[in-house]
Amino acid sequence: MFNKVLVAEDLDSISITVGQALEELSVSEIHHAKYCDDAFLKVKKALLNDAPYDLLISDLSFKTDHRENQLNSGDELIAAVKKLQPTIKIVVFSIEDKSFRIKSLFNDLGIDAFVAKGRNSIPELIKAIQGVFNKKTNIISTELSHALRDKSLIEIEAYDISLLKSLSKGLILDEIALEFKNSGIIPNGSSSIEKRINKLKIFFKANNNVHLIAIAKDLGLV
Known part of the structure; x- marks a missing residue:
């Protein structure tokens, strides 16, 4: 299983729940970040210390507050992290359900899995993490499996x-x-x-x- 995982999530309750799921998978080192900028700096610092993260689990939407940030969404964070560390594995954990956006995350940002937040999301998340660890790609929640099969948006450029x-x-x-x-x-x-x-x-x-x-x-x- 992955040794070092970073969770980018601004809600404490969800961050704690994801952390517990990672503990169930025997992940030895789990870090958290509430802001995209902080998550990016953690990835950068880990690389400089020659102890990179194996996996990034990120939400897509982060609430704005008094703090100014360079990176304001999970999409921006993923793009920046991928540029810095192309080999890192990425699982998106979000309430997003739009086919085009999900497709673009796989096709344009190169994520490995997408899990929709919901009633049965933690078992789905655990399954996705295991799948990514076993080198599977294009993993998506069962309820959203139609998104990657939907050909209606193929012609959109x-x-x-x-x-x-x-x-x-x-x-x-x-x-x-x-x-x-x-x-x-x-x-x-x-x-x-x-x-x-x-x-x-x-x-x-x-x-x-x-x-x-x-x-x-x-x-x-x-």
């Missing part, structure tokens, strides 16, 4: 996500075109953007832009 986010901010065509141009996003012509929006409306069966954004939010795209 990063460009479409940027476009949907711009629309969700209330930007009109010319404003989106300017934003894309300034960000180096191609194509950035008003005509091309309009055609892409129409394609997305057809793809999602949306009646108008407002309906399109509502669907995108439900899917966790924006």
Whole structure:
């Protein structure tokens, strides 16, 4: 079993419960962090001391308070940790249930397992940790197993996500075109953007832009 594990979770009750699950698995060294910045610094320090973490268990959402942080979400933490220590194993433990976001965690951030918080989540978490230790990948909670099989979002590209986010901010065509141009996003012509929006409306069966954004939010795209 893993020897050294870091739990990034801002709720004490959940952090304690996860710690107890790790103790059941005979993990010898368990550390906790309530802030993403603190978790990242722990990973960095462990590497410098030549005693790296084997596994990171992280939530995705962290409540903001008076403290300013560089990393404000589990997604940002995972991306930073993976860049620093590419070989570390990562299990996400979250209430997230949006197919696209879960897929992106596996495809873009390279996590090893996703466990949904719920009534039966601790046995699922233990099972996932054991699976990751045994070199299994793409492990996901039973209740969310459809997320990785869902092919309805396969055609959605990063460009479409940027476009949907711009629309969700209330930007009109010319404003989106300017934003894309300034960000180096191609194509950035008003005509091309309009055609892409129409394609997305057809793809999602949306009646108008407002309906399109509502669907995108439900899917966790924006």
